[in-house]
Amino acid sequence: MTERLLDVHDLRVLYRERGRRRGLAKPAVDGVTLHLSRGETLGLLGESGSGKSTIGNAILGLVHPTAGRILFHGEDITQAPPARRRQLAQHIQVVFQDPYGSLNPSRTIGQTLTEPLHVTRRLARSEAAARVTDTLTRVGLTGDAADRYPGAFSGGQRQRIAIARALILEPDLIVCDEPTSALDLSVQAHILNLLLELQQTLGIAYLFISHDLDVIRHMSHRAAVLRRGALVEEGPIDQITDYPANPYTRALLAAA
Template identity: 60%
Template sequence: MTDTRAVPLLETDGLAVRYRRGRHRPALTAVHGLGLTVGRGETVALVGESGSGKSSVGNAVLGLTPVDSGSIRFDGEDITRADPRRRRALTAEIQAVFQDPYGSLNPVRTIGQSLVEPLLVHRRPGAGTPREQVADALERVGLPASAAGRYPAHFSGGQRQRIAIARALIIRPRLIVCDEPTSALDLSIQAQVINLLNQVQRDLGVSYLFITHDLALIRHVAHRVVVLYGGHIMETGSTEQVCDRPRHPYSQALLAAAPVPDPEEQARRRNGRRAPTADARSGGPGAGCPFALRCPHAEEPCRRILPPLESVDGGQLACLRYPEIAEPSALQP
């Protein structure tokens, strides 16, 4: 008998996502053969700037974007091309919190109506009546039970995002895809949301695929980190390893770009950055490392050869010039 605890809750293997752009234009490949796992009760952060492919991964897991090739397995079940009926059933197990708090809620329905709908659809057992569960969910995210009778227009952006989180949590899913859930919030609300997500994970054992561009933020929420650039994995590792000792030049650039409250440290990071050399800028697009044109360490082979993702120090790294350029303290793009 297979020990289900040994099977990752979520696993992708060779995942590729392509977008068709019309009859006469080639398809755009957003994700190239990505493989990652999310364990039970674990938070894995998918980090990268806009256009890196991280949201495409989340949408593929949610069934919102078709998968071109590869597979997605949830609790050992292949859900890559699950039919609509199975996908509806999976919403009880896989929920999402998106970036836009204004587009997450139906403006003509009260908050209580929006929150109770998942309970009525899936009829999952819970503590108390649906009304009591709605009140409990609102209080869990720092809102009064009386908010259930009001409409989304009566709330700020931060409050709407907390309501969206309450809706995702109310049926107690096993996995939540969090796509930039705090980017529209101010810092104080960000901290509240992160603390809330961490507390819910401790209480319920829920797993998170946490999508963000903010490498500094994930220190407080993630167990492991996957760094994406151009749809390729650049680096993976524990949060401490990637945030404190980034090995890939792109990871170093992301960390150096994150603002810090210490002016002297911020100046040191800014002065430590180096502009790409003329040689690095002269290469054209091709089959090489997708970061080669921006990398100050790139040489001619970097623009010809796609670096394999190799196991390094308990994580993974895709860089032809490592460990030649390995300087854990250097924060250079």
């Protein structure tokens, strides 16, 4: 039986609206229940504003749930304090959408990748450097990339570096928040296939967030369809894409 890695129970996130309606609570996520097993990819599919990224951010601790529970390896991390969140960074990582804004332009790639190894693992300099070289090679770059700055790389190469940063602490789960939507079409397939290869080699689980049905179909074992913060359909990817039960899912398929 595959080990259950993540359980999200009745998750609710409310945002306070601004402007003339300031103070009114708007549900960004409205009672969503999901699960994810080790080595599996769960795709979150929906239009902009459907709550996909908010769910990912709640799992990462970047937003605070209003209600519900998030369990990781059976531990309730819903309201984990900052110290515990720093520890969880060894096990839960993220790849964001923008490869240009996610890397500090004033730090070399080596400095960016080495920092979590020093802070979290307290590795010696030589051991950390070897880990950085190995990880850069794993994502399709050469070791000398560590000595260069982000401005020396293309968008696709920067996203490979962002993936390397997510991998460096050997996590169990990576939240992929639209990781290819800012890239040229010619580059997207290379990044998606890299993520698949890494999963097969390392056994990583992905929570894969996208508005692109074809991407979700290519990447996911199961998919969850969201609309206006609510879960409308969830199941194996073939069932969702070939035999959708919900009219909203059928509309997304027709639009694709």
